[in-house]
Amino acid sequence: MSPTDSDATFAAMRAALMASYAGALATSRLSPLEALECMAAALGTIYREVADAHIDPQGCPCGWQPNELLDIVALEQSIAANAVKDEDATLFDLRSMLPVGHG
Ligand SMILES: [Zn+2]
Incomplete structure (x- = not known):
């Protein structure tokens, strides 16, 4: 990944997460930290799902080994x-x- 790709990917992911954070605050009674913890929990489950897809012999063939x-x-x-x-x-x-x- 080139620095330019990385910067653009970071900016896009940050914007998406900020929108999710703002939405969670607006539609729930979560405190700021609780909303961030919810986001971190979501990231953890995404890691688990991606890792499982790479452990599965029928899963992603890209070669990454969690x-x-x-x-x-x-x-x-x-x-x-x-x-x-x-x-x-x-x-x-x-x-x-x-x-x-x-x-
Ligand atoms: Zn893969």
Whole structure:
């Protein structure tokens, strides 16, 4: 994926998630954090579904092999690395986190 593709994909996904977040706030009694937790829970179930499709011998033939532990750590790191304020980065010790790739 080129940086341009990645930026465009990120922008599109962010816009879709922001719309879902705004919709959830407008149509539920969820607090802001509860709405974000709901979004994170949805992402977790999407991971599970995608991983299962790649574990299934009849599933996706692209060759990606899920590694549940490392994949979920990578997802958690993506949230933390992008959510934390720069001045608080040491609280999360992001430098000690495992390197993340496409696997
Ligand atoms: Zn695949």
